[in-house]
Amino acid sequence: MKYKVFVDGKDGTTGLKLFEYLSRLSDIEILRIDPGKRKDPEERSKFLNAADIAFLCLPDSAAKEAVSLVKNEKTKIINASTAFRTDKNWAFGLPELKNQRELIRTASRVSVPGCHATGLILTVRPLIEAGILQKDYPVTCYSVTGYTGAGKSGIEEYENPELAAAKNLHVPRHYALHLNHKHLPEMQLYSGLLYEPLFTPIKANYAQGIAMSVPLISRSLPKNYSAKDVHEVLATYFESERFVRVMPFDSEAYLDEGHFLITECNNTNRLEIFVFGQNDKINIISRYDNLGKGASGAAIQNMNLMLGFDEGNGLAC
Known part of the structure; x- marks a missing residue:
């Protein structure tokens, strides 16, 4: 089974690095939006709601907008911006903290640490x-x-x-x-x-x-x-x-x-x-x-936990 993954904001450093990681994974299908429509809320909404995992590599305001566009309860979100990092409704994506790994595994909303x-x-x-x-x-x-x-x-x-x-x-x-x-x-x-x-x-x-x-x-x-x-x-x-x-x-x-x-x-x-x-x-x-443990690598580590993969899938130690 392949999981559908959408990266909203793929042109920044975190997004580009995420694409590099994801392209190596055989069990991932990357959803690709038309570059000309990447800021179109309606088009973004289609891709966000079609994804099993959506990565948000956006400024805080755009990340909040993206979350509001998600209506599909099955879409899990991994946020790489500052938005939601201290929100108690979001799991903090640092698995090495005590008891944090299990929270991430069962979460539908995870924020990657700065x-x-x-x-x-x-x-x-x-x-x-x-x-x-x-x-x-x-x-x-x-x-x-x-x-x-x-x-x-x-x-x-x-x-x-x-x-x-x-x-x-x-x-x-x-x-x-x-x-x-x-x-x-x-x-x-x-x-x-x-x-x-x-x-x-x-x-x-x-x-x-x-x-x-x-x-x-x-x-x-x-x-x-x-x-x-x-x-x-x-x-x-x-x-x-x-x-x-x-x-x-x-x-x-x-x-x-x-x-x-x-x-x-x-x-x-x-x-x-x-x-x-x-x-x-x-x-x-x-x-x-x-760009690794400090950003995109941590995002992939969290994705692996959320999808039930081996935690190190696609990552170099």
Whole structure:
């Protein structure tokens, strides 16, 4: 049996990557809308209601419109936009969280986490559940990400040599400096924090790959936990997971003369967590592909669960 899949918004980075994944799957039939009618609500409605799974790779307002067009109760929706990520009527598509996999399997509406949120939640939530990190801890975090995370316009900007030179895009750029990044609500809700983290994203001149860093000070924790204590909790939490790996505590062998390699998980659905530290200083870094586990790979992982496939169907570890 082939399942019918429609990607609404296939021209963005997430949509294009989804098509790449889906085209490899023999048990999937991709429904293709006429490019000239892709913004026609009536035509979109036909395709949305004909699909077993509909992926929404759209701005928030367009994603909400797409949901309103679905009248067929059999159509399951996987949303890749910010819309609905904190809506309790939608399952949050991060299977590696405790009890989340079963919610996704039985859901008809699933929201894929934001790329930055994925790394933060997977490092903080297990520590809160274990009692190592208190819910009111003033979490700070920062990420370094490739420019594909900025979408189609960002890619065009960075890959235009004249524009890149004029805007000095060869150097990293901090952004969201008003501390209102759109991933903050889901970061707080699904990590279990009482307050939003102080988050600073940094965009750099390379295509894809993300590193999310979460520093902790052990003297501010409930007990004087060490970096090794943190590592052991994370390693136990994810020990049976296929796509989330906690790397050895002595991780010098994975560095390049002391430098962290951000892009080692590119073109996979893998997320790797590292814990570094000494004395009362701890630094947790997760690395993954912002187009893989941070977007389209996670969407496919959720689809596999919702359709009863093997979770890794079509995905590289």
